[in-house]
Amino acid sequence: MASTQYDGAASPATATASDDFARLVLKLDAVVTGLNGIAYLALATVLDSFFGVSTGVQYLVGAFLLLYVLGVLAIATRQEISRTGLTTVIAANLMWFALSLVVVVSDALSPTGVGAVWIVLQSLVVGGFAALQYIGLKRL
Numbered sequence: 001m002a003s004t005q006y007d008g009a010a011s012p013a014t015a016t017a018s019d020d021f022a023r024l025v026l027k028l029d030a031v032v033t034g035l036n037g038i039a040y041l042a043l044a045t046v047l048d049s050f051f052g053v054s055t056g057v058q059y060l061v062g063a064f065l066l067l068y069v070l071g072v073l074a075i076a077t078r079q080e081i082s083r084t085g086l087t088t089v090i091a092a093n094l095m096w097f098a099l100s101l102v103v104v105v106s107d108a109l110s111p112t113g114v115g116a117v118w119i120v121l122q123s124l125v126v127g128g129f130a131a132l133q134y135i136g137l138k139r140l
Contacts (some may be wrong), residue, residue: 020079022136026076029129030069036122037065041116053117068092086137093130097123 040047040062044055051058075085100123103109104116111119 025132025136030072032052033065034069037062043127052112054110093126095126
């Protein structure tokens with residue numbers, strides 16, 4: 001009987017310990033992405049000439065990023081992280097990474113040099129989050 005109680009008590013602690021890394025990376029992703037989204041919304045008129053990307057695009061991207069943050073936080077703050085949810089975040093981050101590079105290479109948004117560098121750096125950060133989240137997924 002004592003062994004049954006021990007097994008029941010140990011199981012949630014083990015599950016929590018195994019998802020700590022994934023939870024941390026998801027929350028860090030949410031913070032960085034949220035700050036980026038807020039910046040695009042609040043500073044679009046300043047950043048348009050600096051990055052060469054129109055305010056309309058920045059407003060859309062900023063709003064999208066804030067909605068994305070809500071999804072990431074919903075996954076990160078559940079008692080148990082969903083493997084499907086985490087996999088979805090990884091896939092979304094990989095798509096963002098790839099599409100950002102396509103935007104720069106194709107000159108789709110006609111960014112300035114600074115804007116192109118920003119887009120590439122941002123894509124690398126997002127790709128880094130995807131890699132770290134993948135490590136977290138493997139630890140689940």
